[in-house]
Amino acid sequence: xxxxxxxxxxxxxxxxxxxxxxxxxxxxxxxxxxxxxxxxxxxxxxxxxxxxxxxxxxxxxxxxxxxxxxxxxxxxxxxxxxxxxxxxxxxxxxxxxxxxxxxxxxxxxxxxxxxxxxxxxxxxxxxxxxxxxxxxxxxxxxxxxxxxxxxxxxxxxxxxxxxxxxxxxxxxxxxxxxxxxxxxxxxxxxxxxxxxxxxxxxxxxxxxxxxxxxxxxxxxxxxxxxxxxxxxxxxxxxxxxxxxxxxxxxxxxxxxxxxxxxxxxxxxxxxxxxxxxxxxxxxxxxxxxxxxxxxxxxxxxxxxxxxxxxxxxxxxxxxxxxxxxxxxxxxxxxxxxx
Numbered sequence: 001x002x003x004x005x006x007x008x009x010x011x012x013x014x015x016x017x018x019x020x021x022x023x024x025x026x027x028x029x030x031x032x033x034x035x036x037x038x039x040x041x042x043x044x045x046x047x048x049x050x051x052x053x054x055x056x057x058x059x060x061x062x063x064x065x066x067x068x069x070x071x072x073x074x075x076x077x078x079x080x081x082x083x084x085x086x087x088x089x090x091x092x093x094x095x096x097x098x099x100x101x102x103x104x105x106x107x108x109x110x111x112x113x114x115x116x117x118x119x120x121x122x123x124x125x126x127x128x129x130x131x132x133x134x135x136x137x138x139x140x141x142x143x144x145x146x147x148x149x150x151x152x153x154x155x156x157x158x159x160x161x162x163x164x165x166x167x168x169x170x171x172x173x174x175x176x177x178x179x180x181x182x183x184x185x186x187x188x189x190x191x192x193x194x195x196x197x198x199x200x201x202x203x204x205x206x207x208x209x210x211x212x213x214x215x216x217x218x219x220x221x222x223x224x225x226x227x228x229x230x231x232x233x234x235x236x237x238x239x240x241x242x243x244x245x246x247x248x249x250x251x252x253x254x255x256x257x258x259x260x261x262x263x264x265x266x267x268x269x270x271x272x273x274x275x276x277x278x279x280x281x282x283x284x285x286x287x288x289x290x291x292x293x294x295x296x297x298x299x300x301x302x303x304x305x306x307x308x309x310x311x312x313x314x315x316x317x318x319x320x321x322x323x324x325x326x327x328x329x330x331x332x333x334x335x336x337x338x
Contacts, residue, residue: 001078001272001275001276001277003078003079003080003277003280003285004077004078004079004080004088005079005080006026006035006079006080006081006086006088007080007081007082009026009027009028009035010026010027011024011025011026011027012025012026012027012032013025014032014034014091016034021036021037021038021039021053021055021198022036022037022039023035023036023037024037024081025091026088028077028088028090031090031091032090032091033077033088033089033090033091034088034089034091035079035081035086035087035088035089036055036056036059036086036087036088036089036198037056037081037084037086038053038054038055038056038084038085038086039053039055053198053203053204054085054201054203054290055198055199055203056078056084056085056086056087056198057078057085057087057201057276057285057286058197058198058199058200058201058203059076059087059089059196059197059198059200060076060077060078060087061168061200061201061272061273061276061294062168062170062197062198062200062201063076063194063195063197064076064272065164065167065168065269065272065298066164066194066197068265068268068269068272069164069260069263069264070263071157071160071161071164071194072191072193072194073193073194073195073197074089074090074092074193074194074195075089075090075092076088076089076090078276078285080280080281080283083283085283085284085285087198089195092181092192092193092195093181100183100184100185101181101182101183101184102181102182102184103179103180103181103182103192104179104180104181104182104189105175105176105177105178105179105192106138106141106175106176106177106178106179107174107175107176108179109141109145109147109179109180110137110141110145110175112145112147114144114145114146117140117141117144117145120140120144121137121140123140124136124137124140125235125236126233126234126235126236128175131231132231132232132233132238133173133174133175133231133232133233134232134233134234135232135233135234135239136234136235138158138232142154142155142158142252143155147180147189150189151180151189151191153191154180154191155252156255156256156259157178157191157194158178159252159253159255159256160256160259160260161173161178161194162230162232162241162245162253162256163245163253163256163257163260163261163306164194164260165197165200165230165241166230166241166242166245166301166305166306167264167298167301167302167306168197168200168201168298169200169201169202169224169228169297169301170197170199170200170230171199171228171229171230171231172196172199172231173196173230173231174231177195177196178192178194179192180192201293201294201297202223202293207287207289207290210289210290210293211289213293214289214292214293214296220296220300221300224296224297224300224301225242225300225301225304225305226240227240228240228241228242232244242301242304242305245257245305245306245309246305246309248309248312248313254313257306257309257310257313258310258313258314258317260306261306261307261310262310264302264306266298266299266302269295269298270295270298270299273291273294273295274291274295276291
């Protein structure tokens with residue numbers, strides 16, 4: 001795998017927003033890309049803490065896992081800029097040399113005025129804020145907003161992301177991180193490629209902290225499975241994505257498992273991670289312990305949760321006994337997170 005030198009790239013005049021750290025617009029082979037830099041971690045408390053997050057590395061790995069599963073995702077390259085590991089992301093709003101598309105993210109969509117939508121949202125017990133996203137609110141819009149009804153693949157994409165984000169540990173899929181691309185000339189809409197996967201894989205953990213997690217089975221299970229929380233809330237309570245998936249309470253989520261799990265190739269993902277060079281020109285890209293940890297996370301989450309739940313759903317479909325089997329499994333799995 002190639003690690004690119006981004007130090008001599010031509011810059012462009014484009015500005016890229018968001019909350020995931022500094023960005024720099026650049027030109028690669030005549031096309032517009034932007035570099036994402038690691039965020040600095042403030043208030044260091046001990047010698048084992050790291051100065052910067054590993055979010056560019058996580059962005060690259062998370063995006064390539066999406067790609068390996070066959071879900072459209074933004075193109076990424078891993079490289080070095082000013083002595084730091086950064087990730088280059090291709091600007092998918094451009095065709096040729098003009099910005100032909102705009103991104104209408106979920107946050108914009110949900111703020112559209114739709115007659116009768118406010119009344120439907122009254123039944124929602126949770127509300128979205130700067131730190132959490134109401135899954136109940138999302139479901140109301142997925143099932144009632146004209147844009148989602150016109151583009152049913154957008155609803156599928158949301159649940160596909162819910163499953164894959166659980167696999168990679170992405171706990172920050174906020175309202176600005178998914179949506180549709182709108183053709184500025186024709187107003188036609190298409191589902192936006194998946195982007196912003198930089199919150200995957202414990203980006204604020206140092207190698208020393210990862211070693212501690214790896215050396216304690218209970219700590220590992222808690223860190224990557226039992227205690228992991230996503231950005232979504234239900235009844236004002238933050239969700240563990242695996243507990244939600246295993247609850248079998250949502251048929252749209254179940255359908256996403258049926259689509260996604262057969263496409264997850266754990267060995268292929270592990271091979272991709274292990275092919276990343278440990279260092280380039282004296283700059284560390286990834287350590288052996290971090291590679292081992294990432295591979296173990298993927299393998300554990302797949303074998304412990306996603307694949308077994310997939311088999312249960314598949315069996316209920318074949319047997320035609322969905323309600324009965326689902327109820328039995330829900331009762332069994334309530335014990336797993338106690």
